Amino acid sequence: MTSVVERRSQNPDSVFFACDFSPPRGADPKLLSPALSLTADFISVAYNPGRSVRINSVLAADWIQQKTQSDVIFSLSTRDINKIGLQSLLLGAQLAGLKNVVVVKGDNLSSSELSMTKSVHD
Numbered sequence: 001m002t003s004v005v006e007r008r009s010q011n012p013d014s015v016f017f018a019c020d021f022s023p024p025r026g027a028d029p030k031l032l033s034p035a036l037s038l039t040a041d042f043i044s045v046a047y048n049p050g051r052s053v054r055i056n057s058v059l060a061a062d063w064i065q066q067k068t069q070s071d072v073i074f075s076l077s078t079r080d081i082n083k084i085g086l087q088s089l090l091l092g093a094q095l096a097g098l099k100n101v102v103v104v105k106g107d108n109l110s111s112s113e114l115s116m117t118k119s120v121h122d
Contacts, residue, residue: 003099016041079106082122
Protein backbone atom coordinates (compact mmCIF):
# COMPACT_ATOMS: atom_id res chain seq x y z
CA MET A 1 0.00 0.00 0.00
CA THR A 2 1.06 3.57 -0.63
CA SER A 3 1.83 6.17 1.99
CA VAL A 4 0.61 9.74 1.67
CA VAL A 5 4.23 10.90 1.46
CA GLU A 6 5.02 8.42 -1.33
CA ARG A 7 1.93 9.46 -3.29
CA ARG A 8 2.80 13.14 -2.94
CA SER A 9 6.46 12.67 -3.92
CA GLN A 10 5.48 10.62 -6.99
CA ASN A 11 3.13 13.36 -8.24
CA PRO A 12 3.96 16.63 -6.46
CA ASP A 13 1.59 18.70 -8.62
CA SER A 14 -1.42 16.42 -8.40
CA VAL A 15 -4.34 16.55 -6.02
CA PHE A 16 -5.55 13.52 -4.11
CA PHE A 17 -8.73 12.96 -2.15
CA ALA A 18 -9.23 11.36 1.24
CA CYS A 19 -12.68 10.29 2.34
CA ASP A 20 -13.40 10.32 6.07
CA PHE A 21 -15.01 7.18 7.50
CA SER A 22 -16.36 6.88 11.04
CA PRO A 23 -16.13 3.33 12.37
CA PRO A 24 -19.36 1.84 13.69
CA ARG A 25 -20.35 1.66 17.34
CA GLY A 26 -20.95 -2.11 17.15
CA ALA A 27 -18.64 -5.06 16.53
CA ASP A 28 -20.58 -6.62 13.65
CA PRO A 29 -18.30 -6.63 10.55
CA LYS A 30 -21.35 -5.87 8.39
CA LEU A 31 -21.38 -2.41 9.98
CA LEU A 32 -18.07 -1.69 8.21
CA SER A 33 -19.52 -2.56 4.78
CA PRO A 34 -20.38 1.06 3.81
CA ALA A 35 -16.61 1.59 3.49
CA LEU A 36 -16.54 -0.92 0.63
CA SER A 37 -18.26 1.53 -1.71
CA LEU A 38 -15.95 4.49 -1.04
CA THR A 39 -13.87 5.60 -4.00
CA ALA A 40 -11.14 7.98 -2.93
CA ASP A 41 -7.37 8.00 -3.11
CA PHE A 42 -7.28 7.38 0.64
CA ILE A 43 -9.91 6.30 3.15
CA SER A 44 -9.30 8.07 6.44
CA VAL A 45 -10.62 6.18 9.47
CA ALA A 46 -11.51 8.41 12.41
CA TYR A 47 -10.67 7.59 16.02
CA ASN A 48 -13.75 7.67 18.29
CA PRO A 49 -15.40 10.66 16.59
CA GLY A 50 -17.72 12.64 18.82
CA ARG A 51 -16.07 11.12 21.90
CA SER A 52 -18.07 7.93 21.40
CA VAL A 53 -16.91 4.32 21.74
CA ARG A 54 -16.38 2.74 18.32
CA ILE A 55 -14.37 0.00 16.64
CA ASN A 56 -10.68 0.80 17.00
CA SER A 57 -9.45 2.88 14.05
CA VAL A 58 -6.38 0.65 13.49
CA LEU A 59 -8.49 -2.51 13.26
CA ALA A 60 -11.11 -0.80 11.08
CA ALA A 61 -8.42 0.59 8.74
CA ASP A 62 -6.82 -2.85 8.45
CA TRP A 63 -10.22 -4.44 7.64
CA ILE A 64 -10.95 -1.77 5.00
CA GLN A 65 -7.50 -2.10 3.44
CA GLN A 66 -7.78 -5.90 3.24
CA LYS A 67 -11.29 -5.86 1.77
CA THR A 68 -10.85 -2.99 -0.70
CA GLN A 69 -7.11 -2.84 -1.43
CA SER A 70 -7.53 0.92 -0.90
CA ASP A 71 -4.91 3.06 0.74
CA VAL A 72 -5.99 4.01 4.25
CA ILE A 73 -5.16 6.58 6.90
CA PHE A 74 -6.08 5.96 10.53
CA SER A 75 -6.16 8.44 13.37
CA LEU A 76 -5.37 8.09 17.06
CA SER A 77 -6.08 10.47 19.93
CA THR A 78 -3.87 11.36 22.87
CA ARG A 79 -7.08 12.12 24.78
CA ASP A 80 -7.74 8.43 25.45
CA ILE A 81 -4.41 6.61 25.20
CA ASN A 82 -1.12 6.96 27.07
CA LYS A 83 2.30 6.74 25.38
CA ILE A 84 2.66 3.00 25.94
CA GLY A 85 -0.79 2.36 24.48
CA LEU A 86 -0.05 4.58 21.47
CA GLN A 87 3.25 2.79 20.84
CA SER A 88 1.55 -0.60 21.04
CA LEU A 89 -1.16 0.46 18.58
CA LEU A 90 1.47 1.83 16.20
CA LEU A 91 3.43 -1.45 16.34
CA GLY A 92 0.23 -3.35 15.56
CA ALA A 93 -0.49 -0.98 12.68
CA GLN A 94 3.01 -1.56 11.31
CA LEU A 95 2.50 -5.33 11.55
CA ALA A 96 -0.74 -4.92 9.58
CA GLY A 97 1.05 -2.91 6.88
CA LEU A 98 -0.69 0.37 7.66
CA LYS A 99 1.51 3.29 6.63
CA ASN A 100 -0.53 6.44 7.30
CA VAL A 101 -1.46 7.83 10.70
CA VAL A 102 -2.73 11.15 12.00
CA VAL A 103 -2.37 11.70 15.74
CA VAL A 104 -4.83 14.24 17.16
CA LYS A 105 -5.51 15.70 20.58
CA GLY A 106 -9.17 14.72 20.40
CA ASP A 107 -12.33 16.58 21.33
CA ASN A 108 -12.47 18.04 24.82
CA LEU A 109 -14.63 16.14 27.27
CA SER A 110 -17.73 17.88 28.59
CA SER A 111 -18.09 18.61 32.30
CA SER A 112 -20.55 15.73 32.68
CA GLU A 113 -18.12 13.37 30.91
CA LEU A 114 -15.29 14.54 33.17
CA SER A 115 -17.25 13.25 36.17
CA MET A 116 -16.96 9.72 34.72
CA THR A 117 -13.59 9.77 32.95
CA LYS A 118 -10.55 11.95 32.34
CA SER A 119 -8.35 12.92 29.42
CA VAL A 120 -4.93 11.29 29.21
CA HIS A 121 -2.78 13.53 26.91
CA ASP A 122 0.35 11.69 28.08
